[in-house]
Amino acid sequence: MRYAAAFGMKFSARGVDVTFESCTYNQLTFKKENNLVFDVDIPCIGTAGRFKYNLKTGSSSGDDELYGLAQLAKQYLEKTNATLSKNWSTYRRKILIFPLSWYTDWAGFAGMAMVGCAPRHDCYTWINPGVADDKPDMPVVFQELGHNIGLAHSSRVVCDNRGNCARDEYGDPVDPMGATWPNDPQKHVVCTNAAQSYKAGWSSPTQGGHLSLTKDLTPGVPRVFTLPAMALNKANMLRIITDRKNPSVNNATTELQQRALFVSYRVHEYNETANGIPANLDTPPIVLAMLTDNKPPPEIRTWGVLNGSFTQLLPDLGGVSIQLKSKTPQAATVSVCWFLSIVESSGDQSMCSDGLDNDCDGLVDAEDPDCKAILQPPPKKPSRPPNSPPPQQQQIF
Structure with missing residues (x-):
């Protein structure tokens, strides 16, 4: 043998x-x-x-x-x-x-x-x-x-129609560290997602695309970024640090783990990592969403209908909203917005006239239905009817 x-x-x-x-x-x-x-x-x-x-x-x-x-x-x-x-x-x-x-x-x-x-x-x-x-x-x-x-599997959280969710260890369908298999591996190449490529030291954030949520973003003020397709440039992603305890951007390799969101644009045809530390198999990279601006949006098996935006709530930090604005075969434009309130105004009238998109839903101040009840003028009080004339005295003849 x-x-x-x-x-x-x-x-x-x-x-x-x-x-x-x-x-x-x-x-x-x-x-x-x-x-x-x-x-x-x-x-x-x-x-x-x-x-x-x-x-x-x-x-x-x-x-x-x-x-x-x-x-x-x-x-x-x-x-x-x-x-x-x-x-x-x-x-x-x-x-x-x-x-x-x-x-x-x-x-x-x-x-x-x-x-x-x-x-x-x-x-x-x-x-x-x-x-x-x-x-x-x-x-x-x-x-x-x-x-x-030093890479772990590329996973995602899968939920059923009853709301029961579990991590699928091989759940990323467009990453060879997950569960993608090209039809002809001799002719087609499928590469890792942004988090894995960053971990391996193969690709990096775009210029200005390595962000600390709390230091580089202003609540209610979206920032717009243009991302090249991952296949075209090794500087191709956003890395948004959402770690409350370790919020700083550190471009040098570090042993400290850091919670972060990765945003990249992938056009699909269908221990030598950057810090020298093997992946933690208990906390693998998890794909959270696939976004599209197609009309009508496609429905992907096991994903459902794709959205044009993604929102994640963050403990003690509010949340972050990512929206796909437009795309071409070469690049995509996205906006990133940090919010501290899940509604435009939480009862404070000044929040409906501050010029901010406080809940990062794309609607500012009076444009947001959340503010209609606050900004709507009170109904006018009914006018007081005129006094009735005094009764006339009756004369008896």
């Missing part, structure tokens, strides 16, 4: 190399001279180092099989290429490809990888293709290598 052990890998002319070059804006490349691929003959059942493996049925945890494959790769190089064997620890990626379910379906995964890789430590990815497959599944490979880099 054979398996392939690869240190980096060039699967095809439009495979993992093109995908990573496109999604990283040519910052991460898979050079041919570094893509070493080996076919190794191995027994289906045996011992490799301290691992007793059974590639027919698996073991209780599967660890012996997974790490046994890695040990067999080491042993192969020790026998065939002393130079490569000596440099084993310098290879940043070890991709182990084997149809683990060739005999019985014991593995239960298409791919698995370590999340975040320390320098000079083994960093493994396991790909489990079908027996009849002639090449690995490109989105699976990309996702697992994304884990190596």
